[in-house]
């Protein structure tokens with residue numbers, strides 16, 4: 163039996179594939195242009211490749227070739243008459259600057275995770291996972307680059323106000339904890355904003371905790387401390403008024419156990435503020451979500467595999483709102499509310515309380 167092919171569909175899928183491969187390469191060029199300062203140089207105004215190379219202290223031949231990719235991808239504009247390259251202001255706002263709008267650091271996930279394809283291919287066959295340590299120290303820095311701008315732009319004025327009276331309690335002075343704090347920037351921001359409260363951050367990664375402590379020391383903070391700890395052993399005493407988890411539940415080996423620990427570490431009426439990936443739990447409900455292919459890929463190449471490497475649940479990046487709500491409920495939280503994160507298309511804010 164011969165199967166007749168729909169040639170139009172073949173051609174359309176061919177174009178789709180080329181688009182996917184081109185997108186991957188353009189992401190690498192954005193990473194390169196961002197980390198070398200080429201995008202920052204472009205953001206200060208138009209220039210020829212020679213001028214831009216001089217502005218950023220780079221080798222002109224590389225600048226010109228990389229710009230060839232970015233121009234043909236529609237990221238940068240080129241005037242053949244003047245040989246000048248321009249980063250439109252509307253593009254610069256999404257590719258440069260310190261705030262939550264800058265999406266350039268996200269490209270570094272592509273660069274980093276691509277290097278782990280061979281390792282994941284191994285465990286794809288055998289089961290198990292690639293351990294967190296295999297991703298460090300690069301993961302620590304890539305994650306910091308992605309979350310730092312969002313926290314700078316949104317934590318104090320966008321995320322915390324979603325929790326009701328928690329900012330007022332932090333102003334009065336309470337005890338608060340962050341689990342999976344990474345480089346600790348979010349906790350340092352809160353410690354600086356709420357000097358009467360005391361904050362403790364926990365993470366498995368020694369390199370991340372070193373960076374967290376260094377920033378706290380640089381800022382002269384005396385109300386924040388950081389410890390290397392597996393939060394599966396999060397202490398319940400002394401009880402906290404708030405526990406924060408920013409993108410730190412779905413890659414746990416034992417997410418249900420950690421949620422129970424968080425619940426036990428909170429005082430009655432306490433707050434669990436969890437920023438986690440915005441998605442649905444069922445695959446069919448994520449079809450059409452433009453971020454979904456990215457999320458499942460990040461899960462395969464990082465979040466799920468680091469959990470499986472510890473014999474863990476392998477919840478994955480796309481555990482989704484329905485399962486998250488169920489697990490919060492099973493851990494004993496009440497009044498769970500889910501909000502959008504301003505300027506962050508990837509995440510939701512879950513605000514959960516402990517019973518009074």
Ligand SMILES: C[S@@+](CC[C@H](N)C(=O)[O-])C[C@H]1O[C@@H](n2cnc3c(N)ncnc32)[C@H](O)[C@@H]1O
Nearest residue numbers: 309342343344365366367391392393408409410
């Ligand atoms: C996706 S990163 C998020 C880091 C940081 N919260 C941020 O938003 O930049 C997850 C963090 O959780 C940490 N982590 C994972 N499992 C952990 C555990 N059982 N105990 C402590 N930290 C853990 C990882 O080392 C990593 O730093």
